[in-house]
Amino acid sequence: MADFEGDLRVPEAPGVVRPRPWALPVVVNLVMGVVVVIPVWSLVLFAVxxxxxxxxxxxxxxxxxDGMLPWAIVLVLLxxxxxxxxxxxxxxxxxxxxxxRxxxxACATLLVLVPTTVLTCGIAVR
Structure with missing residues (x-):
């Protein structure tokens, strides 16, 4: 029993492909990057x-x-x-x-900015 106490993992079957540990965070942050396009562009529009x-x-x-109050409310909500x-x-x-951490x-922040950067560059090139 002494050998078993610390390791509760189930051994993998041969030929089973495990997903990479970074796959889920990369997908999550790229999807969230599409969502953050609206708040980022609203912030840029406010700044300009x-x-x-x-x-x-x-x-x-x-x-x-109208002043800045409506913009501030919308930006805070977004x-x-x-x-x-x-x-x-x-x-x-x-x-x-x-x-x-x-x-x-740092990787999550950079990944979430990728779709915004790609869309901004794509619009600028057009």
Whole structure:
């Protein structure tokens, strides 16, 4: 019994292909990357319309008279909804990988930005 106490894993059958431990986090973050396109583009639009216009880098919309409050409400709701999905999904899939926290979250952040970058570059090239 002493040999069995620490190892409760079932031995694998020969020829069985196990999925890679990083497969689930990669898929989860790429799918979430498609979802984050809307919050990222809304944030960029807000920055161009208000923050950069206040600095004189861009010109604001001449018909804009609502102020920043509606934008702030929409951005907070979008980012809250996205983060409420992204963080728990990554906490669940991080357990399978066994990587350090810093490495996992850095990879997850970069992976979630891939679809936004691809779509932005694709639109810019057109």
């Amino acid at each position: 319309s208000y923050r950069f216009a206040a600095l004189g880098v861009t010109s604001g919309s001449p018909t804009e008279n 980012w809250t909804a996205f983060l409420a999905m992204w963080i728990p999904a990554n906490l669940l899939s991080r357990r399978r990988v066994g990587a350090s 810093a490495r996992y979250w």
